[in-house]
Amino acid sequence: MLDTATLDKLDADLQAYGLKTERIPAGEMLATGERVRFELPSGHLIELFAEKTKVGNGIPLINPAPWAKARDNGIAPIRLDHTLLYGPNVAAVQKIFTEVLGFYLVERVLTPDGNANAAIWLSCGQKVHDIAFAEYPEPGKLHHCSFLMESWEHVLRAGDIMSMNAVPVDIGPTRHGVTRGCTIYAWDPSGNRFETFMGGHLPYPDYETMTWTFDNFGQGLDYPQRKLHETFLTVVS
Amino acid sequence: MLDTATLDKLDADLQAYGLKTERIPAGEMLATGERVRFELPSGHLIELFAEKTKVGNGIPLINPAPWAKARDNGIAPIRLDHTLLYGPNVAAVQKIFTEVLGFYLVERVLTPDGNANAAIWLSCGQKVHDIAFAEYPEPGKLHHCSFLMESWEHVLRAGDIMSMNAVPVDIGPTRHGVTRGCTIYAWDPSGNRFETFMGGHLPYPDYETMTWTFDNFGQGLDYPQRKLHETFLTVVS
Amino acid sequence: MLDTATLDKLDADLQAYGLKTERIPAGEMLATGERVRFELPSGHLIELFAEKTKVGNGIPLINPAPWAKARDNGIAPIRLDHTLLYGPNVAAVQKIFTEVLGFYLVERVLTPDGNANAAIWLSCGQKVHDIAFAEYPEPGKLHHCSFLMESWEHVLRAGDIMSMNAVPVDIGPTRHGVTRGCTIYAWDPSGNRFETFMGGHLPYPDYETMTWTFDNFGQGLDYPQRKLHETFLTVVS
Amino acid sequence: MLDTATLDKLDADLQAYGLKTERIPAGEMLATGERVRFELPSGHLIELFAEKTKVGNGIPLINPAPWAKARDNGIAPIRLDHTLLYGPNVAAVQKIFTEVLGFYLVERVLTPDGNANAAIWLSCGQKVHDIAFAEYPEPGKLHHCSFLMESWEHVLRAGDIMSMNAVPVDIGPTRHGVTRGCTIYAWDPSGNRFETFMGGHLPYPDYETMTWTFDNFGQGLDYPQRKLHETFLTVVS
Numbered sequence: 030m031l032d033t034a035t036l037d038k039l040d041a042d043l044q045a046y047g048l049k050t051e052r053i054p055a056g057e058m059l060a061t062g063e064r065v066r067f068e069l070p071s072g073h074l075i076e077l078f079a080e081k082t083k084v085g086n087g088i089p090l091i092n093p094a095p096w097a098k099a100r101d102n103g104i105a106p107i108r109l110d111h112t113l114l115y116g117p118n119v120a121a122v123q124k125i126f127t128e129v130l131g132f133y134l135v136e137r138v139l140t141p142d143g144n145a146n147a148a149i150w151l152s153c154g155q156k157v158h159d160i161a162f163a164e165y166p167e168p169g170k171l172h173h174c175s176f177l178m179e180s181w182e183h184v185l186r187a188g189d190i191m192s193m194n195a196v197p198v199d200i201g202p203t204r205h206g207v208t209r210g211c212t213i214y215a216w217d218p219s220g221n222r223f224e225t226f227m228g229g230h231l232p233y234p235d236y237e238t239m240t241w242t243f244d245n246f247g248q249g250l251d252y253p254q255r256k257l258h259e260t261f262l263t264v265v266s
Numbered sequence: 267m268l269d270t271a272t273l274d275k276l277d278a279d280l281q282a283y284g285l286k287t288e289r290i291p292a293g294e295m296l297a298t299g300e301r302v303r304f305e306l307p308s309g310h311l312i313e314l315f316a317e318k319t320k321v322g323n324g325i326p327l328i329n330p331a332p333w334a335k336a337r338d339n340g341i342a343p344i345r346l347d348h349t350l351l352y353g354p355n356v357a358a359v360q361k362i363f364t365e366v367l368g369f370y371l372v373e374r375v376l377t378p379d380g381n382a383n384a385a386i387w388l389s390c391g392q393k394v395h396d397i398a399f400a401e402y403p404e405p406g407k408l409h410h411c412s413f414l415m416e417s418w419e420h421v422l423r424a425g426d427i428m429s430m431n432a433v434p435v436d437i438g439p440t441r442h443g444v445t446r447g448c449t450i451y452a453w454d455p456s457g458n459r460f461e462t463f464m465g466g467h468l469p470y471p472d473y474e475t476m477t478w479t480f481d482n483f484g485q486g487l488d489y490p491q492r493k494l495h496e497t498f499l500t501v502v503s
Numbered sequence: 504m505l506d507t508a509t510l511d512k513l514d515a516d517l518q519a520y521g522l523k524t525e526r527i528p529a530g531e532m533l534a535t536g537e538r539v540r541f542e543l544p545s546g547h548l549i550e551l552f553a554e555k556t557k558v559g560n561g562i563p564l565i566n567p568a569p570w571a572k573a574r575d576n577g578i579a580p581i582r583l584d585h586t587l588l589y590g591p592n593v594a595a596v597q598k599i600f601t602e603v604l605g606f607y608l609v610e611r612v613l614t615p616d617g618n619a620n621a622a623i624w625l626s627c628g629q630k631v632h633d634i635a636f637a638e639y640p641e642p643g644k645l646h647h648c649s650f651l652m653e654s655w656e657h658v659l660r661a662g663d664i665m666s667m668n669a670v671p672v673d674i675g676p677t678r679h680g681v682t683r684g685c686t687i688y689a690w691d692p693s694g695n696r697f698e699t700f701m702g703g704h705l706p707y708p709d710y711e712t713m714t715w716t717f718d719n720f721g722q723g724l725d726y727p728q729r730k731l732h733e734t735f736l737t738v739v740s
Numbered sequence: 741m742l743d744t745a746t747l748d749k750l751d752a753d754l755q756a757y758g759l760k761t762e763r764i765p766a767g768e769m770l771a772t773g774e775r776v777r778f779e780l781p782s783g784h785l786i787e788l789f790a791e792k793t794k795v796g797n798g799i800p801l802i803n804p805a806p807w808a809k810a811r812d813n814g815i816a817p818i819r820l821d822h823t824l825l826y827g828p829n830v831a832a833v834q835k836i837f838t839e840v841l842g843f844y845l846v847e848r849v850l851t852p853d854g855n856a857n858a859a860i861w862l863s864c865g866q867k868v869h870d871i872a873f874a875e876y877p878e879p880g881k882l883h884h885c886s887f888l889m890e891s892w893e894h895v896l897r898a899g900d901i902m903s904m905n906a907v908p909v910d911i912g913p914t915r916h917g918v919t920r921g922c923t924i925y926a927w928d929p930s931g932n933r934f935e936t937f938m939g940g941h942l943p944y945p946d947y948e949t950m951t952w953t954f955d956n957f958g959q960g961l962d963y964p965q966r967k968l969h970e971t972f973l974t975v976v977s
Binding site: 031083090091092093094095096107108154155156177180181204206209231233235237238239240241242245248249252 | 742794801802803804805806807818819865866867888891892915917920942944946948949950951952953956959960963
């Protein structure tokens with residue numbers, strides 16, 4: 030649980046590891062407590078916080094319905110699921126997440142020579158990934174943000190709604206080999222890629238990492254089609 | 267119902283329409299009664315028959331289970347669903363199916379100038395199509411045979427099994443705009459394309475035909491992705 | 504197809520069979536053409552018509568979307584699917600539907616002695632039933648009207664919405680052995696039972712009738728639970 | 741992560757809390773390391789261990805398929821999901837799990853007077869429950885063990901297989917209000933109840949506990965039907 034004591038401890042741990050951190054006062058970001066900011070070797074700024082105003086999701090805490098009626102409006106994901114970032118020094122990033130921040134490595138794709146990780150999927154709970162990184166020469170890039178869907182049928186419905194609204198689709202509906210989750214990727218009007226995602230393994234911290242060899246990355250990305258779609262290999266911002 | 271009297275009547279109707287028919291004796295094809303054969307203006311040979319040895323599907327007629335245990339083996343479609351044929355003279359083919367054989371036109375894609383049908387989907391019952399034709403210069407070509415799946419989840423499972431067995435996939439999983447059915451296309455080892463298909467509208471003979479303009483054919487083929495995949499436009503044999 | 508000529512023919516056929524028919528002028532029922540009315544030996548009045556003003560379902564005929572946005576409101580069935588009626592003389596009713604009206608018998612439940620049908624499921628197309636009858640001493644009773652749902656997941660969602668709105672539920676969600684369709688039964692505010700139904704076999708007129716023995720009727724009604732729920736055995740009006 | 745150091749710490753923490761613990765040597769249970777055993781105030785013996793021989797689930801660690809072919813045999817759950825235990829002193833049990841063992845309270849049902857918890861659902865990760873307890877006068881009772889299913893469609897299929905094999909079913913298929921998971925309960929040949937379960941919220945340790953009032957327990961158990969099925973209220977051993 031992320032309380033203020035944990036935030037302080039993580040700040041101290043990051044500094045002890047050799048990273049420079051910065052405290053940003055509560056309130057500087059709307060409805061958010063004090064933040065600890067640091068930069069990853071991949072060029073991404075990460076911020077940790079322990080306090081956030083709870084606004085709920087429309088489901089009451091007493092005798093809750095299984096879903097909020099608002100779910101029926103549009104694609105209606107359950108929540109933000111994860112993000113995939115592109116940048117250099119993935120090995121160093123992995124060390125910070127696993128040795129300081131308490132994540133574990135769920136899956137990885139090897140580089141062509143098999144000596145390093147081309148991409149890593151990290152979890153700090155039991156979701157198949159909370160954050161993922163892919164090695165990329167330019168620092169600080171975003172590949173996509175991902176939203177959690179209810180079921181494979183809801184992923185299909187998301188694709189219907191994208192098409193009805195002329196939202197440009199990247200790949201999917203399909204299943205990933207990596208994570209075994211099911212997916213559609215599309216672009217929002219500002220050019221950012223987003224994912225409607227469901228499923229995936231149910232990992233535990235002591236699970237052994239699953240490894241994809243580079244020659245099988247196509248199957249890892251699109252399990253039925255087994256190919257690296259060209260559009261998917263681009264970053265968005 | 268196709269009994270021998272109906273077979274004789276269809277034979278007479280086809281001849282009255284001006285088509286040459288041929289009778290092929292019972293037994294010439296395994297477990298099949300007498301056949302009436304004729305050639306379509308698209309170059310395809312069609313055969314009608316009224317008798318076939320029933321072998322069942324593993325579900326008994328007394329206190330039937332909802333599915334046969336054999337369904338669990340592999341992709342396990344419920345039944346053959348339809349076929350899509352490519353050839354010339356689609357307008358003439360449509361007349362034969364609708365005026366002589368009792369089919370009705372469920373959906374169609376227009377030619378770019380909007381003056382003719384580039385592709386037609388025909389039903390003789392309440393399946394969204396029993397047979398379909400696309401205009402193509404070469405006569406007598408097959409695009410695909412399609413197998414009926416239980417659900418969208420079974421289509422995903424079919425894609426998993428294709429990938430596990432290195433079966434080359436053409437397109438999907440996705441939803442068609444035309445028919446609104448869900449699909450994966452793949453190739454069998456002899457090079458023929460097959461489809462694992464589910465869903466679709468529930469049409470009646472007095473439904474009005476649904477029409478796709480040519481510029482929207484991409485959406486008609488792949489509803490979320492809205493594109494005409496190049497591989498899909500090839501015939502197989 | 505039900506055009507005026509067919510309506511006239513069915514009227515003549517019913518009379519030739521020995522049933523008294525009555526013609527009700529066009530317009531007497533809103534948006535409906537002339538009707539042919541007759542009474543079944545079960546005490547139900549049946550009306551046939553060939554003309555009805557088409558109001559559409561929100562999906563356009565040109566470049567149709569796979570579903571109308573209105574589908575997202577509430578339970579949102581696709582269409583009326585079938586009805587189950589209770590009354591005497593089911594054997595005589597079956598003869599009228601199969602010998603005069605062009606239906607065929609898809610499934611049946613035998614009486615305890617196995618000598619007659621306690622209940623029959625009749626189709627005039629490829630839906631697993633368009634109308635069904637159960638033997639019952641009182642004439643002219645309704646058991647339920649059924650609405651077609653998109654999927655098993657939509658049946659679950661229907662149950663959620665019933666519970667959110669305090670709609671009294673009879674049985675389900677479950678699968679029927681008979682028809683293999685999936686279902687929830689509930690009561691509307693006027694006390695009529697309705698069903699949210701999906702799935703079922705895809706029958707053809709030449710399929711052999713499937714038969715349930717009376718001792719297995721519990722499995723026929725509720726396949727997983729294998730019991731005749733007491734509330735379900737009541738008629739509603 | 742449960743390593744030997746964690747096991748030692750939990751043992752010390754349990755003792756510090758005032759519970760008597762017992763060490764059972766490695767190997768006493770097949771393929772299992774040293775265990776720490778203690779008794780709950782509910783009368784249940786709990787054992788913790790840090791080492792277990794990994795036998796895998798048929799999915800390889802290199803280029804893993806999304807599921808093992810063995811999944812197609814029978815009901816084929818993904819894994820053991822949770823258990824529900826019945827016994828006295830649920831409040832004391834809750835304290836041990838939340839204050840010593842690192843669990844958090846996800847959901848609860850209140851007693852009729854609203855002053856205590858009649859039942860509690862506890863998680864030590866992001867599953868909606870890893871263990872649950874219901875207040876019951878007799879100590880040390882088991883209500884059910886639960887197995888994780890892939891989807892709502894797999895729950896239906898489990899019910900089909902139960903019926904095909906004459907497995908006695910308790911309740912379901914249905915959705916729980918509590919946890920919002922979907923379920924069938926059945927009895928194995930030795931008389932123990934088991935559950936085939938899927939879905940549920942995705943909780944975090946800092947989520948606020950969801951509360952069910954006693955008068956709504958029927959909806960909490962069976963969301964569509966809103967009733968406490970009598971058979972369900974029995975313990976099994």
